[in-house]
């Protein structure tokens with residue numbers, strides 16, 4: 001059984017980063033992230049076309065967090081409060097004690113080890129506080145940056161591709177505690 005209670009919002013702090021709640025005032029940055037063709041390249045999602053799409057997305061995420069269905073952090077630089085990306089846990093299963101992870105960084109902030117730093121903290125929170133036993137990541141077979149990140153985070157690649165979308169690989173992190 002997972003322990004999901006996302007109110008009050010669990011802000012997380014790492015060496016360089018603060019992972020905080022998503023706000024309506026993030027709409028412009030969320031739009032920048034979700035409309036960028038390079039970021040969307042392997043995600044198989046509909047790109048945001050307007051800032052209004054981003055606001056709608058923020059409303060949906062906020063509702064899901066209120067219902068403890070998923071959790072979504074904005075990754076910011078602690079010193080300057082700059083928005084650098086997002087990371088989320090979703091598709092929780094109480095039956096299997098697991099969930100899925102998703103993440104993205106604005107282009108300018110890639111290649112600096114920021115997602116490794118953020119994801120390590122989120123995985124620690126998922127295991128220690130939510131008490132999931134495994135975390136799944138579905139990543140496109142050509143998404144080398146994501147695949148490299150998952151290997152560094154000790155996710156293991158499943159031999160079976162994702163049954164519903166064969167271009168995606170399944171990676172799983174198992175809690176060894």
Ligand SMILES: CC(C)(COP(=O)(O)OP(=O)(O)OC[C@H]1O[C@@H](n2cnc3c(N)ncnc32)[C@H](O)[C@@H]1OP(=O)(O)O)[C@@H](O)C(=O)NCCC(=O)NCCS
Pocket residue numbers: 038039040042043102103104105106109110111112113114115116117137138139140143145146148149
């Ligand atoms: C997937 C994604 C988040 C990976 O971002 P990233 O910046 O490459 O990942 P990391 O934070 O782990 O950074 C690693 C890189 O930073 C470099 N780096 C620089 N300073 C570093 C530091 N202090 N510590 C660690 N690594 C550092 C590493 O050498 C590495 O670079 P390399 O890949 O050229 O060797 C990014 O490519 C992205 O947002 N993609 C679009 C969205 C997406 O596909 N998401 C996946 C959904 S499944």
